[in-house]
Amino acid sequence: MLSNQARVALTTALAPAVWGSTYLVTTELLPPGRPLLAAVIRALPAGLLLIGITRRLPQGQWWWRAAVLGALNIGAFFALLFIAAYRLPGGVAATIGAVQPLLAAGLAAGLLRERLSPRTAAAGLAGVAGVSLLVLRADARLDGLGVAAALAGAVVMATGVVLSKRWTSPAPLLATTGWQLTAGGLMLLPVALFVEGPPPASLTTENVLGYGYLALIGSAVAYALWFRGIRALTPTKVTFLGLLSPVVATLLGWIALGQELTAPQIAGGLVVIASLVVAQTTPKSPKAPKVPPARRTADAPAHPSTPVQRS
Template sequence: MGLGLALASAVAFGGSGVAAKPLIEAGLDPLHVVWLRVTGAAVVMLPLAVRHRALPRRHPGLLAGFGLLAVAGVQACYFAAISRVPVGVALLVEYLAPALVLGWVRFVQRRPVTRAAALGVVLAVGGLACVVEIWSGLGFDALGLLLAFGAACCQVGYFVLSDRGGDAGDDAPDPLGVIAYGLLVGAVLLTAVARPWNLDWPVLTHTVPVNGTPVSAALLLAWIVLVATVLAYVTGIVAVRRLSPQVAGVVACLEAVLATVLAWVLLGERLSAPQVAGGAVVLVGAFIAQASAPARGAADPVAAGGPERELSRREPAA
């Protein structure tokens, strides 16, 4: 279940770039596209925020961090990065996040990571290098690379915060409520930065070319809001709860592969043989990392623990 949800989240997130690129090329500022995405999703999720109105009082730090890092930070840094460096390069840098998650687990939480999980990350990152053909150019904008790395750091916060409270039983914050309030916080922060009153609204009333085919700009925006944001975040945070931050991070690397495939099919951007091979390596890395993590409750996902191991001994008898 967790792996399936993580894959669904990767597919949904992967479709955002294909829908957003025509809007940006039609004249919308990248930051305005991010604002439309987050604010639209926040409006859709508003009923859930009302339903879980006790969350801000019980978990204010979690909601603020989720809105700042997992919503506003990742999206703003990524869209700003692709305005200065190639999309493929920005994706590769951003999806160093799984390796950074392992670093967080190992050096901040001081838990040993399994060799298989580390190998999965290495394979996934190496495969991504082939998918985006990193060797095709070296003259990149330094600020663009720094922004992409900022997106990677924010994505680490997404995985770590999504996992927070996952084992707290009845006291765990509801993931849908966390997403709803995270989107609200992100929308407020982005409003201050993006200044949407300067947005070129007439663009949304026309059609934009997608590989030569005219498509309604409003339809593309609806896809970005409902599928690439609402569905993507909902399936993503639930997947992290069922897996673990580092495993979900590796599976999320498939977003870059799926985004490249969608760009090939919908935008006419062809895949080369090294890119196809790189996609296969990413899949292998994700599988290895998934297979190396025991089910939650049987043992610690990345470390052999004391109470957790004792609990796993009692479970078969129960």
């Protein structure tokens, strides 16, 4: 039987697994050249839907907290992801993003007083190495602005996860998820209009299906599972699960698009999975050996607290 924490980890892992399908949905179902529009539709309609279902608005300090978390987890993260995707090969961006668990572990140590163990650090480095084997290509080019955007995206997402753990909302999970998605979507909306212009005048059936999948499954469901995991698990364990996204994206590219799957990629995927398992498990501390009670010698006193009378 799985423990409760293991069940939560498995359900939380569904979120990055779903996000790993974003590339396939974007390339096969959505209109080309509109990534910011896709980001807005992923966030804003899903957030408004969850707020409508729960009928809960933020109260007091949660107005600005929801705005900050929405900017970190959704708005700023999506925008930086967009810049990195346009200026870097996907493998470079994914490899840089794989440092997120290490960043989250460091932030959790500073803000939440969680211990950063050598085991966690080693698992984090192994995760970065595994992702690089999985997606990085030898001819990958580097761009200074793209690298900075990818690294900043990892920083803001790690910060958002840690702050989401520190600021636990008293409201229901779906309401809190809706607040963040709405705040992030409202932040992205003017940026998308300025950069990409108004939405297309007409959409095909494939476009509608793709946007609907991103909004309902990729955001409303996936982020609810993600934020539920943040409430129940440590930020470090949650961010390690995010490494599943490039694994799922690679597998879907191989299955659905006929992309090549090489031996180094398979090895990289196995390394990523191993780092996830290590990060989710806690080593058992060795039990102290039992010390047998000392035998009382013939000349030892029956009560040690009573001094021995010597003649």
